[in-house]
Amino acid sequence: MSPSVVTTESSHDVITDGNDSAAALLTVDAIDVHYGPIQALRAVSLTIGSGERVALVGANGAGKTTTLRAISGLLAPTRGRITFDGEPIGGMAANKVVQRGIAHLPEGRELFFGLSVEENLRAGFWSQRRAGRAYKSQRDQVMDHFPILRERAHQAAGTLSGGEQQMLGVARALMSNPRLLIVDELSLGLAPKIVSQLFDILAEINRAGTAVLIVEQFVHMALANTDRAAVLAKGEVVLAGPSRDLLADPQLIATYLGEQAPKPDEPPRRPSRRAPKRTSNRT
Ligand SMILES: Nc1ncnc2c1ncn2[C@@H]1O[C@H](COP(=O)(O)OP(=O)(O)O)[C@@H](O)[C@H]1O
Ligand SMILES: [Mg+2]
Numbered sequence: 001m002s003p004s005v006v007t008t009e010s011s012h013d014v015i016t017d018g019n020d021s022a023a024a025l026l027t028v029d030a031i032d033v034h035y036g037p038i039q040a041l042r043a044v045s046l047t048i049g050s051g052e053r054v055a056l057v058g059a060n061g062a063g064k065t066t067t068l069r070a071i072s073g074l075l076a077p078t079r080g081r082i083t084f085d086g087e088p089i090g091g092m093a094a095n096k097v098v099q100r101g102i103a104h105l106p107e108g109r110e111l112f113f114g115l116s117v118e119e120n121l122r123a124g125f126w127s128q129r130r131a132g133r134a135y136k137s138q139r140d141q142v143m144d145h146f147p148i149l150r151e152r153a154h155q156a157a158g159t160l161s162g163g164e165q166q167m168l169g170v171a172r173a174l175m176s177n178p179r180l181l182i183v184d185e186l187s188l189g190l191a192p193k194i195v196s197q198l199f200d201i202l203a204e205i206n207r208a209g210t211a212v213l214i215v216e217q218f219v220h221m222a223l224a225n226t227d228r229a230a231v232l233a234k235g236e237v238v239l240a241g242p243s244r245d246l247l248a249d250p251q252l253i254a255t256y257l258g259e260q261a262p263k264p265d266e267p268p269r270r271p272s273r274r275a276p277k278r279t280s281n282r283t
Contacts, residue, residue, distance in 0.1 A: 024083075025050045025211050026071065026102075026180055031080030031090065033063075033070050040066045041235045043080065048180065053202070053212045055222040055243060058232035059257055064215040065107055067232065068182050071213075072104035073097035085179070098127045103178035107185045107215075109169040113158030117149050120157050120168055124175030133177065142174045145201055163194035170201065180211045187218050199225040219257055223247040231256045 024047040033041040041063050048054050056064050069075040071082060073094035082090035089097055094104075103124075112120050121139055128138060143150045146167050152160065157168055166186065173181055183202070187195040195218060203225065206212050216222035223229055223243040231239040231246070233256050239246065246252060 023050070024048060025052075025085060026213075027081070027083040028067070028071065029081045029083070031067075031070055031077035031082060033066050033075055034078050035066075039235065041070070041077075044232070044235070044237055045080075046230050046237065046240070048211050048213055050179070051206065051209055051211050052228065053206050053214075053226040055226040055229040056213065056215050056232060057219045057222055057229060057257065062232040063235040064232055065184055066235075068104060068106075068184050068213070068215060071097075072102055072182060074104075095127070098176050098178075101177070101179040102182060103173035103176045103180070104182045105169045105173045105184065107188065109165055109188075111157040111165060111168060111172070114156060116154050116156055117160070117168055118153045120172050121175050124172035127176045138175060138177060142171050145174070145204055146171050162190050163197070166190060166194075166198055167201070170198070170205075174205065174210075178210060180213065181205065183212070183214045186214055186216050187221070192218070192221075195221060219253060220247065 026046075026048040028044060028046045030043040030045050031041055032039060032043065044063070044067055046054070046056070046067075056067060058064050066075065070077050070090070073089065073092050073096065076091035080090070081088060084097075084100055084102060087100070089100060089102075092100075098104075112123060115123070118139075121142065122135065125133075125135055125138060129135065148164060149167055149171055152164065157165060160168060166188075170181070170183065173183075181202075186198055186202075190198070199221060202212055202214070212226075214222060214226065223246050226243045228241065229243045229246050230237050231252075238256055239252060
């Protein structure tokens with residue numbers, strides 16, 4: 001096992017390696033989240049520094065979306081604390097969290113498909129209008145990252161390609177001028193080449209000063225494009241550390257992510273043809 005990767009039983013202080021949590025932009029401290037009687041998260045902790053890129057990976061059902069929804073105010077933790085920029089935000093209403101500077105691009109994008117690109121961007125701007133910012137300068141600044149959207153400003157979102165729709169999702173999130181951008185399943189339904197372009201755009205956005213938290217099923221790509229990462233399994237953080245250390249340890253990825261970890265250019269594995277036939281002659 002790589003010595004710099006932290007393995008943990010208790011998830012306190014897991015992702016603080018090289019990262020002063022006092023200076024963290026976002027601190028998620030031992031949160032539990034329930035759906036009615038079902039506990040989806042157990043003492044999940046993570047920190048994101050100002051301007052950092054962090055990946056949250058894990059198998060289907062591990063709790064990635066639930067963690068993002070708790071951060072952005074769509075779910076209230078039943079225990080633990082979430083702090084953004086030194087202020088507690090756990091359980092705060094989602095619209096207030098956006099105003100504090102966290103933008104969440106949900107799984108499946110949730111665009112207004114019948115509205116134009118421009119109208120979708122306008123919808124992402126509401127929190128800033130309140131803050132008195134000028135729409136046009138914000139839109140132009142965001143569009144600089146997405147020249148293709150500028151060309152398609154008057155086209156309905158539903159007529160864009162999948163990759164362009166995901167760009168619009170990111171662009172709409174950026175319209176709220178966030179300090180932290182959260183993206184759930186960046187690659188959903190997209191070809192690896194397009195995902196790679198999207199990661200390049202996120203890197204550009206990050207260089208301009210926005211911290212990024214991504215949930216991603218292409219684990220190798222997620223790790224190659226982030227500074228640090230946390231692995232969730234069954235609602236708990238089981239591993240955390242610098243992304244390059246996790247990337248260098250395929251054993252760890254195999255243990256916690258199994259079949260959920262295709263390399264970007266590899267097709268998903270098919271079941272073996274040599275699997276033994278089921279026999280029904282046992283009594
Ligand atoms: N609305 C819901 N009601 C009940 N259980 C849910 C709901 N959403 C998710 N869950 C459960 O919570 C767990 C974590 O789900 P989720 O956060 O969506 O995982 P991931 O995003 O990692 O695939 C799963 O066991 C899932 O079945
Ligand atoms: Mg999910």
